[in-house]
Amino acid sequence: MTQGNRGMSFEAIIDLTNQRYDRLNLAVVNKRATPVKVLRITNGRITSGYYEQPSTVDYDGLIPGGRAIVFEAKSVASLSRFDLKNLKDHQVDYLLKCHKMDGIAFLLVEFVKQNKIYLLPYTALRYYWTAYKAKKGSSSISITDFEIHAYEVPKTRVPVDYLSVVNKLWQATGS
Amino acid sequence: MTQGNRGMSFEAIIDLTNQRYDRLNLAVVNKRATPVKVLRITNGRITSGYYEQPSTVDYDGLIPGGRAIVFEAKSVASLSRFDLKNLKDHQVDYLLKCHKMDGIAFLLVEFVKQNKIYLLPYTALRYYWTAYKAKKGSSSISITDFEIHAYEVPKTRVPVDYLSVVNKLWQATGS
Numbered sequence: 001m002t003q004g005n006r007g008m009s010f011e012a013i014i015d016l017t018n019q020r021y022d023r024l025n026l027a028v029v030n031k032r033a034t035p036v037k038v039l040r041i042t043n044g045r046i047t048s049g050y051y052e053q054p055s056t057v058d059y060d061g062l063i064p065g066g067r068a069i070v071f072e073a074k075s076v077a078s079l080s081r082f083d084l085k086n087l088k089d090h091q092v093d094y095l096l097k098c099h100k101m102d103g104i105a106f107l108l109v110e111f112v113k114q115n116k117i118y119l120l121p122y123t124a125l126r127y128y129w130t131a132y133k134a135k136k137g138s139s140s141i142s143i144t145d146f147e148i149h150a151y152e153v154p155k156t157r158v159p160v161d162y163l164s165v166v167n168k169l170w171q172a173t174g175s
Numbered sequence: 176m177t178q179g180n181r182g183m184s185f186e187a188i189i190d191l192t193n194q195r196y197d198r199l200n201l202a203v204v205n206k207r208a209t210p211v212k213v214l215r216i217t218n219g220r221i222t223s224g225y226y227e228q229p230s231t232v233d234y235d236g237l238i239p240g241g242r243a244i245v246f247e248a249k250s251v252a253s254l255s256r257f258d259l260k261n262l263k264d265h266q267v268d269y270l271l272k273c274h275k276m277d278g279i280a281f282l283l284v285e286f287v288k289q290n291k292i293y294l295l296p297y298t299a300l301r302y303y304w305t306a307y308k309a310k311k312g313s314s315s316i317s318i319t320d321f322e323i324h325a326y327e328v329p330k331t332r333v334p335v336d337y338l339s340v341v342n343k344l345w346q347a348t349g350s
Contacts, residue, residue, distance in 0.1 A: 101202070
């Protein structure tokens with residue numbers, strides 16, 4: 001990300017990215033709200049409610065050609081590894097479902113200390129996740145592994161230009 | 176819809192439809208929650224908050240091949256016309272954005288009294304909406320117009336089998 005965006009939360013930078021993609025007609029991607037069960041409204045204010053379990057991932061939308069795109073975004077503050085416990089089963093399951101439908105499914109990980117953002121396609125994530133769940137693999141993915149199996153997201157005219165990676169990976173191969 | 180589903184809200188029937196599509200691997204479609212700005216949480220309960228303005232439509236997802244699908248669903252309880260004031264600008268704008276990206280965008284309207292459900296593609300909706308907004312057209316779309324310009328959604332193995340229409344319309348022509 002550019003210097004000006006440092007200090008912004010990863011979520012805020014992605015929101016900014018999505019606004020820019022929208023304005024440039026490059027993609028329509030939205031953040032999914034966590035569903036809230038509202039129990040009581042008083043004078044137009046919610047005065048009682050609770051968070052329901054979300055069933056999907058943080059971001060979804062579509063790119064030109066109408067292809068659907070879904071991803072989960074995570075930020076790693078101080079380490080040089082991504083702990084898999086930060087992902088929830090329902091998130092990985094949802095990425096799988098969309099991948100099987102031929103949607104574009106991935107994980108976006110920000111390593112704050114290293115000032116790097118990586119796009120990890122679902123197919124690569126699956127490898128680590130399956131081993132982790134079977135207790136046969138590591139409980140984290142190191143930044144070195146990201147360097148090898150993920151794709152660094154460049155800083156271009158948009159703060160986190162993940163579409164440049166998407167276009168290179170999915171549009172070229174159709175995978 | 177089948178007799179057994181009569182009396183269920185349109186939303187509940189669509190949710191049931193989407194669950195069935197999911198189980199049959201025909202589509203992955205979710206309801207979008209209205210975002211809630213949470214101001215205070217006390218003992219795990221939301222005790223202060225408010226609804227934020229939603230920026231998209233009610234339902235979105237993808238179908239095999241990875242193509243994105245977005246739609247707004249409305250139920251007409253007692254009349255034989257759909258009042259366009261029931262649609263919000265941001266909803267029609269969002270359908271347009273997705274249509275321009277080559278996503279599958281439409282309106283699903285239930286006429287309860289007539290026991291009929293129609294799928295109105297965005298391109299047809301646009302015609303009525305533009306005239307309405309320019310105050311040059313009717314403020315509603317009659318069920319007769321739906322019979323001509325929309326597609327009746329059949330009752331099959333799923334309660335509201337809108338995908339059968341989608342497949343016929345979008346997959347065949349690629350429009």
